[in-house]
Amino acid sequence: MKNKSIGLLLLVCMLVLALAGCGGSQNNTGSGEGTSASDSTAGQDDTAAKPLKDVKVVLDWTPNTNHTGLYVAKDLGYYKNEGLNVEIVQPGSTGADAMVASGKAPFGVSYQESVTQARTQGVPLVSIAAVIQHNTSGFAAPVDRGIKTPKDFEGKTYGGWGSPVEEAVMGSIMEIDKADVKKVKIVNMGDADYFTAVKRDIDFAWIFYGWTGIEAKLRGEPLDMLYVKDYSEKLDYYTPVLVTNEKQIKDDPELVKAFMRATAKGYQYAIDKPEEAANLLLKDVPDLDKQLVIESQKWLSPKYQDDAARWGEQKEQIWKGYSDWMYEHKLLDKPLDVKSAYTNDFLPEQ
Known part of the structure; x- marks a missing residue:
């Protein structure tokens, strides 16, 4: 998904x-x-x-x-x-x-x-x-990337689709954690799926847990999931x-x-x-x-x-x-x- x-x-x-x-x-x-x-x-x-x-x-x-x-x-x-x-x-x-x-x-x-x-x-x-x-989407990363909080986004590479919404949401939840979104490297994933991208050149991406998260579990590839709704009621859309x-x-x-x-x-x-x-x-x-x-x-x-x-x-x-x-x-x-x-x-x- x-x-x-x-x-x-x-x-x-x-x-x-x-x-x-x-x-x-x-x-x-x-x-x-x-x-x-x-x-x-x-x-x-x-x-x-x-x-x-x-x-x-x-x-x-x-x-x-x-x-x-x-x-x-x-x-x-x-x-x-x-x-x-x-x-x-x-x-x-x-x-x-x-x-x-x-x-x-x-x-x-x-x-x-x-x-x-x-x-x-x-x-x-x-x-x-x-x-x-409720919003079941959020930022997901393989557990070996050490991304447990929004502050951990700093110094990491995010794979997305080039929309300003992505950086704005990321920045909003990072502000709560006193972190700076400008310290995140943002790249375009193109047509690559999450599993391909995290093995290639990114550390985390935005997913729906109900599909990609479940797939990660079935593949034996555990991930850390930060649901955006957990950081702001306004993002529980x-x-x-x-x-x-x-x-x-x-x-x-x-x-x-x-x-x-x-x-x-x-x-x-x-x-x-x-x-x-x-x-x-x-x-x-x-x-x-x-x-x-x-x-x-x-x-x-x-x-x-x-x-x-x-x-x-x-x-x-x-x-x-x-x-x-x-x-x-x-x-x-x-x-x-x-x-x-x-x-x-x-x-x-x-």
């Missing part, structure tokens, strides 16, 4: 260009595939006679356990029961945010930081659910999130409600039955490492909802705290209109 969330500034430009064609959902883009498991629920007979509405969901990156609830909802017929034929696709060269903002797909997987930057540039993305309740666009909400709110009812059921299944959910993901994406998917799912499943009242719930203080932090660090041109950036209105009631 390469953390592409931190190389987003170029994407914002593409999103602005995409606005010219902004529209609602594209009803002719589905795969035409049916579900692969019945798991019948009430109402299925009513929808069976009606044509299914084709809906595309664009992932943020390659399929992984952040996305399990989507695959569960597809395979167990939850989308079909809502009258939807959902196609889950990987992003193209323009990325998920641009596709959703322009109306080429009604739904996608994004990140709070990406939505924040986009909205301050006039891009009409709206977050409709937090996939994971939502990553990833599910997004749509304003026009979709205005033109067809019932589609958004139906999609979220089924998706919430998918993630609840992944919370309650992590191993079964992992096997559904593996069935759809058989090239994934089975042991990694199962162990990652076991680790991540209780973190989807965590301490929230329901899966997907988003809080205003989380959106405000992170956007304030971005503005303070000159990563935004203007403050975010927080209330327009997210909504809980499409989450099903408990």
Whole structure:
């Protein structure tokens, strides 16, 4: 799960260009595939006679356990029961945010930081659910590098993607430890993964523990993990999130409600039955490492909802705290209109 969330500034430009064609959902883009498991629920007979509405969901990156609830909802017929034929696709060269903002797909997987930057540039993305309740990302290093605190970053080489967000986050947590980010050598990792890069020319990188951290454990390559949320409440932001666009909400709110009812059921299944959910993901994406998917799912499943009242719930203080932090660090041109950036209105009631 390469953390592409931190190389987003170029994407914002593409999103602005995409606005010219902004529209609602594209009803002719589905795969035409049916579900692969019945798991019948009430109402299925009513929808069976009606044509299914084709809906595309664009992932943020390659399929992984952040996305399990989507695959569960597809395979167990939850989308079909809502009258939807959902196609889950990987992003193209323009990325998920641009596709959703322009109306080429009604739904996608994004990140709070990406939505924040986009909205301050006039891009009409709206977050409709937090996939994971707390930020599970952080800076990771092989244990032999001796990086136990942010101060230990000094004199080390960090591998990233060239985004100002990376240095700003690193600098913020280093300041707490009375350390200087200017004493860190920052290099671009390019397409290298974490394991290749730390053997080649870097000491630490920014990862999601739920994927890369679990993989390190399975490979017998222990690491030290410094979660950014542990150093600042403002850095405990939502990553990833599910997004749509304003026009979709205005033109067809019932589609958004139906999609979220089924998706919430998918993630609840992944919370309650992590191993079964992992096997559904593996069935759809058989090239994934089975042991990694199962162990990652076991680790991540209780973190989807965590301490929230329901899966997907988003809080205003989380959106405000992170956007304030971005503005303070000159990563935004203007403050975010927080209330327009997210909504809980499409989450099903408990």
